[in-house]
C-alpha cells in the first residue's frame with residue numbers, strides 16, 4: 552500500500568485551546584502514529600498575519616503552539632514538524648497557484664463572504680476592511696497542502712471548503728501544465744474530519760473559537776480550567792429534573808474526552824436529573840485526567856524557547872531539502888520559469904525533428920525520365936525536372952543539399968517559399984552532421 556501523506560497546520564494567532572486539541576492536535580498526532588502514514592504538521596504563521604497584526608502576539612502564539620504540539624506527543628523525528636515561514640517555497644507556490652485560481656472561486660470562500668455580508672449589514676462598502684490577504688487565504692492554504700502532495704488533511708468542519716478549493720486549484724494546475732511523465736504534478740487532497748468531535752462547543756455553546764472569545768485554554772492551570780468549565784452555559788433546570796443531552800454544550804465537551812461507557816453513564820445521569828454542578832465536576836475531572844500530564848510537559852518545554860526554535864528550523868531545513876526545494880524547481884520548469892541557456896538546445900532539437908520529416912525522393916515517370924522531389928510529409932517543397940539517368944538526378948540532389956536551392960533544375964512547390972526550402976535543407980544537413 553502506498554504511504555499516505557497527512558498534513559495539517561495551525562494558525563499561530565492565539566493560545567491553544569481545547570477546541571484545537573480535540574479538533575486538530577489530538578487526531579493529527581494519533582494519525583501520525585498509524586503505520587503507512589507520513590505526517591506533516593506545521594505552524595501556519597503566514598496565515599496568522601491575515602488576522603493578527605501584533606508582532607509580539609504572533610511570536611508568543613507560535614511558541615505556545617509549537618510547545619503544545621510537542622507536549623501532546625508529536626515526535627519531530629517521526630513526522631515533519633516545521634514553521635510555514637521557514638519554508639519560503641510556500642509563498643512562491645502561492646503565486647503560481649494564484650495565477651490559476653479563479654477569482655470567482657475565491658469570492659465564494661466562507662470567510663470572505665462573511666466579511667462582505669457584515670459590511671452589507673452595516674451599509675459599508677462590500678470590501679471595507681477586507682485585505683487581499685483575507686481574500687487570498689485559500690490560495691496560501693492550497694500551497695501549504697499541494698507543496699507536499701498531501702493525501703489527507705485533518706481539519707475542523709469549517710475548513711472543509713478550503714480543502715475543496717485546494718483540490719480545485721490543484722486540478723486546474725494539473726490540467727494546464729500536466730505533470731512529469733504520466734503523473735500529474737499535484738495530488739488532490741481530501742479533508743479528514745473526525746466525525747464524532749469535529750468542532751467542540753465553547754463556553755457559550757457556539758463553536759469554541761478565539762473569535763467568539765469562548766475558549767478554554769488547553770494548558771490553563773487546573774484551578775482556572777475548573778473555573779472555566781463551571782462557566783459553560785447550561786439551562787435553568789434544577790437538580791433532580793431530567794436534562795437533555797441534545798444541544799447541551801457540556802455534554803458535547805464531555806463526549807469529546809470520555810470513553811463510550813463514560814458517555815453512556817453521563818447520558819443516564821442527565822436522564823435521571825444530575826445537577827449541573829455535579830455534571831461540571833465530572834467534566835472537569837475527566838478533562839484534567841487527560842490534560843494534566845500534557846500540561847506538565849508543556850511547562851517544561853516553554854521554559855526553553857531556544858530549543859523549540861532549533862527544532863523548528865531543523866524540521867524546515869530537512870523538509871525543504873527532501874521535498875519543497877526540488878518540487879519547486881520542477882514547478883518553475885512546468886510553468887516556463889526556465890533556464891534561458893537551454894533555449895538554443897531545444898531549438899536545434901526542433902529542427903532535427905523537422906529534418907526527419909523533410910526528405911528527397913527519386914522516382915521514374917511514364918515518360919521514362921528520372922525525377923526527384925523534396926517532400927515534408929504530404930507537402931512537396933521542391934519538384935525536380937526529369938533527367939535521363941538516375942545518376943544525373945542524384946548528382947543534382949547532392950548539389951542542392953550542399954549548396955542550397957538556386958532555381959536551376961527544380962521548381963518550388965505550391966505555396967512554398969525559398970526560405971522554407973533553405974530551412975529544410977539546413978535541418979537535413981544538421982541531422983546528417985549529427986549522425987556522422
Ligand code: TRP
Nearest residue numbers: 558559560561562595598692695
Ligand atoms: N486554515 C487552517 C485553520 O485555520 C490552518 C491551516 C493553514 C491549515 N494551512 C493549512 C490546515 C493547511 C490544514 C492544511 O485551521
